[in-house]
Amino acid sequence: MNSELEKPEVTVIKCWDAVNVLMPKLAHSAAIAVPEKVIGSLSVVSKERLGTSLEWSPWKEALLSEDGTYAEQVNCTMFSTKTGSYRIPHVSIDIEDVKCFKVHGDEVDGAPVRLTFITNDGTSHSTLELDDMGYQELIAFLQERLMIERSVKDPHLCLVRDRRGRQRRQDLYDIPNQSAHFLQRFAKSPVTTAFLGLSKVHSMLMTAVDVLAPPMMEDGGPHGAMDTHRIPDFQLPPISMNNLQTTSNDDQDFEVISIKPPLELPPRHTVHRRAPLTATEWKSFFDSEGRITDEHAAEVKDIVFRGGVDVSLRKEVWKYLLGYYDWNATMEERRGKRELLAADYYRMKSQWSTISPEQEKRFSIWRERKDLIEKDVHRTDRNHPFFEGKSAALKVMNELLMTYCMLNFDLGYVQGMSDLLTPVMVIMEGDEVDTFWTFCGLMDSITHNFDMEKLMKELDHLSTLMKYLDPSLKRYIDANDPKLYFCFRWLLVHFKREFSFEDVMRLWEVLWTGRPCKNFHLLVAYAILDTEKNTLVENKFSSTEILRHINDLAMTINLEKTLELAESIYLQLIGAEELPSSIRKIIGLPIRQESSSENSPSRSSREPSKATESQRLNKTAGSPGAFEDHVFESS
Amino acid sequence: MAASAVASPRVHDFKVVLLGEGCVGKTSLVLRYVENKFNEKHESTLQASFLTKKLTIGNRRVNLSIWDTAGQERFHALGPIYYRDSNGAILTYDITDDDSFQKVKNWVKELKKMLGTDIMLTIIGNKTDLEKQRNVSVETAEQYAESVGATHFQTSAKLNRGVEEVFLDLSRRMIEQADKQDAEKRALSPSSRSTAAGNVVLLEETPAAPIKSGCC
Secondary structure (H helix, E strand, C coil), X not given: CCHHHCCCCEEEEEEEEEEEEEXXXXXXXXXXXXXXXXXXXXXXXXXXXXXXXXXXXXXXXXXXXXXXXXXECCCEEEEEECCEEEEEECEEEEHHHEEEEEECCCCCCCCCEEEEEEECCXXXXXXXXXXXXXXXXXXXXXXXXXXXXXXXXXXXXXXXXXXXXXXXXXXXXXXXXXXXXXXXXXXXXXXXXXXHXXXXXXXXXXXXXXXXXXXXXXXXXXXXXCCCCCCCCCXXXXXXXXXXXXXXXXXXXXXXXXXXXXXXXXXXXXXXXXXXXXXXXXXXXXXXXXXXXXXXXXXXXXXXXXXXXXXXXXXXXXXXXCCCCCCCCCHHHHHHHHHHHHXXXXXXXXXXXXXXXXXXXXXXXXXXXXXXXXXXXXXXXXXXXXXXXXXXXXXXXXXXXXXXXXXXXXXXXCCXXXXXXXXXXXXXXXXXXXXXXXXXXXXXXXXXXXXHHHHHHHHHHHXXXXXHHCXXXXXXXXXXXXXXXXXXXXXXXXXXXXXXXXXXXXXXXXXXXXXXXXXXXXXXXXXXHHHHHHHHHHCCCCHHHHHHHHHHCXXXXXHHXXXXXXXXXXXXXXXXXXXXXXXXXXXXXXXXXXXXXXXXCCHHHCCCCCCCHHHHHHHCCCHHHHHHHHHHHHC | CCHHHCXXXXXXXXXXXXXCCCCCCHHHHHHHHHHCCCCCCCXXXXXXXXXXXXXXXXXXEEEEXXXXXXXXXXXXHHHXXXXXXXXXXXXXXXXXXXXXXXXXXXXXXXXXXXXCCCCEEEEEEECHHHHHHCCCCHHHHHHHHHHCCCEEEECEXXXXXXXXXXXXXXXXXXXXXXXXXXXXXXXXXXXXXXXXXXXXXXXXXXXXXXXXXXXX
């Protein structure tokens, strides 16, 4: 290897034993049982020329005691047994690169603490779990070297500041000696430093703002019981800034604060999800001839929206949700339709399967598509047991995609389609005809995504929603990636790459109900952004860091919580007094004549007599209205 | 002895973008280089992503942000978002697939048109582990690369052949380019001690303004 890249000398400065790393969630359930966490040691290591870093690697003894073998690789340890293998990622974080860290959950004295470090390029590193003492020591150690402050908006977020007290943006290799001393001086009296800055902000506030947000926090924060004493010296400042928006001003050493106009939105309701649709419930909806009436269909959709479908029922229920079966067809009619559709499928399949090699030579469009499909089939969900090393399943996948190409030749094959197909294939257990037509139903609802212009429009819609729901987030994003390209993949394949296979199936069946409104997937996307807002904004992430952070969220997002939040946001929207027609259009509410004045939103001329959207919906007995009753009961 | 003792140790922040047809091995090259991983069944890239790598070349420190992009033609429109502000581009083809080599030519044309000569180009023929199925001859590719001022490498991300060299060579050329731009700027305003040139950050000074993506 090149001499310029030779290994530097390494000295261990400090070491904590028994530190766990939480294992990343796998996209697919594997035959080998992957532990939730792996035990190891965390050390502070000084590397010649490269500075100081935090390093974690697993305990070899613990791995040896398992029924398997391990192999060291560059950034990880591979652990293998007879049934399979998994990767244990090592942690290596240059201390100078730490941008912030998140402390998970409520910090309870004596309980282990979970920490996720984020570095300057926006990378989220594996979550570490330390005991209380180790945590205190680690923080104390970091404080000697870095200026750390609790985020004002999110007490779980600790930000590293540069010596001017600003959030770090820049990736420096090492700080020259003078500035290291300077930093240490600051580190010794961080409270003074922090409060000096804050007092400036505070005095400015007092003069600029008539109404200060209420009340002082007794011991540490808007989260009440959550104690913040465990990061010594980092009490929350004594003002709640929830109603304030801050704009960073790089020419001054404090932030300029202006009042954020209050949104005309009601508070968020808590919604509760339920257990999945059960077999007993499902059976009860059929009449003697196997029909499901419209009312029952609505009820099924309500249940599925709230809790999804039991795994054992998916094969049947998905056919209805995706429009392959008609809800009110009899069993006889369904059988007849299936026969017709089977014939149709095989007809289209024969159209391409009879293309001779001679024809193919002069059929470049076809050849191109065939190649694209071939390439993707071999790299879609190959770690899922259904597709792992199974040539039969891959052959079917190939045939299904080729046949879909014949059905929708203008669209052709676009990457991402194979991602959408695999869950359907798994649920339909490889039955070609059933898979094909349910997949077509799925594609019908999402096919516009594969037209770039239309997908850009979807991103626009998301941006419009954000502008209404959280103008300050919108302004922040606009300054960095106004087109929201970092959400491209979310929308293209409806979060397929962001959640585990199992979670994606749950999410999709919820979306297929068409409840509670049009484009609910955009509210799901917004809910994730809402959850990540503090991390993005407080860290002052640039467009690249935002992208990095969003990409890193894959397999870490809590689906049920996200769905709850998305629904709460929906309830907020329909509870709003004056919902702009742009928003009404996106979520599929009728556009009223009187709302055309949205371009001049005069908050003072609010008419208290106007009914909110939710009240209006409750009055109308249409299907969304009936659904709303259900919604409000549970909140 | 340590590089920080040298009078003006510099940090170069370089952005490198990988472009090329789908399934030629862009993601595999980056993962091999940055994390020394290889996964035969790696899923297709639907959204650009980036990885970072730090290098020391002589007394220069180099921060590479390596951007991996989605290859399919349909996503072509997203290309400019990721190649703008790039200091270097790695245009990748699959040696078994002549079409993918033709696509490289399209990318070169586009980059030349949009970014001129500021961007350093490297063309890579990947998958040399499939030598038997080769469809693009080395001579053709090398001749083409030379004609457009790009360097040409042959790699196998799978067997970890030639990958490190690609990034090292490109980094060296990007440093040269930055030095050249530096000198040009200095020549333009000889009176001012140029401190912020191209994408170079002098370590002695903590910059007052945040560094925007790519360069300051």
